[in-house]
Amino acid sequence: MSVTPATRSDSVTLCxxxxxAAILGLGCSPKSxxxxxxxxxxxxxxxxxxxxxxxxxxxxxxxxxTIHRHLSQLVKLALPVLVVPSGSGNDFARALGLRRxxxxxxxxRGFCATQNNxxxxxxxxxLPLREGAGESTRGLSQPGTRYSELFLQRGWRWA
Numbered sequence: 001m002s003v004t005p006a007t008r009s010d011s012v013t014l015c016x017x018x019x020x021a022a023i024l025g026l027g028c029s030p031k032s033x034x035x036x037x038x039x040x041x042x043x044x045x046x047x048x049x050x051x052x053x054x055x056x057x058x059x060x061x062x063x064x065x066t067i068h069r070h071l072s073q074l075v076k077l078a079l080p081v082l083v084v085p086s087g088s089g090n091d092f093a094r095a096l097g098l099r100r101x102x103x104x105x106x107x108x109r110g111f112c113a114t115q116n117n118x119x120x121x122x123x124x125x126x127l128p129l130r131e132g133a134g135e136s137t138r139g140l141s142q143p144g145t146r147y148s149e150l151f152l153q154r155g156w157r158w159a
Contacts, residue, residue: 018112019043021055023070025062028086032061035101036084036108052077057111059104063087071123080118082108096121 020042022033030046036059037044048070049055058074060066061084074081084104085093098104110117 017041018057019045019055021045021047021049021058023048023058023060023062023066025060025066025069025087028061032084032086033059035105039112042112048073049077049079052079055079057082059084059108061086064089064092067092075123080111080115082111 018041020036022030022036022044024030024032024046033044045055049058055077056079058077058079058081060070060074060081063085064087066087067083082104083093083096083098084101085098086101090099093099093104098107107117
């Protein structure tokens with residue numbers, strides 16, 4: 001699940017009795033979190049919660065590497081996750097329409113106001129290719145074919 005950009009532009013929206021966890025990727029610090037902490041009624045914790053009952057929402061500050069590092073646990077927790085693009089690669093955040101920190105801040109304010117800007121997203125898994133199994137790259141765009149061939153050369157297949 002992910003929190004998507006809100007259409008509201010008001011500067012401060014209050015959340016009531018919410019518990020938020022912040023995952024800080026490489027190069028991020030608690031200072032990165034400050035713009036998201038305008039509402040003092042939100043209980044904050046730094047780090048990935050071990051169980052879903054420890055938080056109501058997770059803010060992940062980082063890029064694609066930080067997301068990848070925590071993805072399996074985030075899926076298990078099944079909590080809304082807001083990605084704050086703060087890494088060197090932010091392809092995942094861009095795919096969600098979160099190009100800048102201010103986009104994530106807008107999404108956060110919308111979530112705090114209504115909690116109705118959450119959407120489910122699909123996740124894929126790439127598995128090792130079984131020996132002798134043939135794979136096709138037919139129907140993929142030229143860049144897609146190039147990446148697919150790279151996966152096949154390394155013995156991987158699309159699941």
